[in-house]
Amino acid sequence: MSAAELKGKRGVRRLINALGYSRDGLLAAWRNEAAFRQEILLAAIALPLALYLGKTGVERALMIASVVLILIVEILNSAVEAVVDKASPEKSELAKRAKDMGSAAVLLSLLNAAAVWACLIWP
Helix, strand or coil: CCHHHHHCCCHHHHHHHHHHHHHHHHHHHHHHCHHHHHHHHHHHHHHHHHHHHCCCHHHHHHHHHHHHHHHHHHHHHHHHHHHHHHHCCCCCHHHHHHHHHHHHHHHHHHHHHHHHHHHHHCC
């Protein structure tokens, strides 16, 4: 399907297509990224814990959002790495920098989740 055909989609058809692309992205992350699978395992443990440990709706939301943010950042990091690998298969300082920055973003999201949980569990 060409870009022009995709742009012409409107309404419910566009929404259905977007949901399909999102499903494909999640499946690609699951199949190709070990770190994403590990973080899904973390989320499978952390999300029920957040519902149990959070005392208020806001606390639960903060705990859940901090874990979901890890998954979001990991998917974006994986996308950056895929594009960099496609665009620059040979070694390049710019490619290394882009990949390192993506990795740093994942680390910061993990530290953010740890800080949110620590603040809420040990007030």
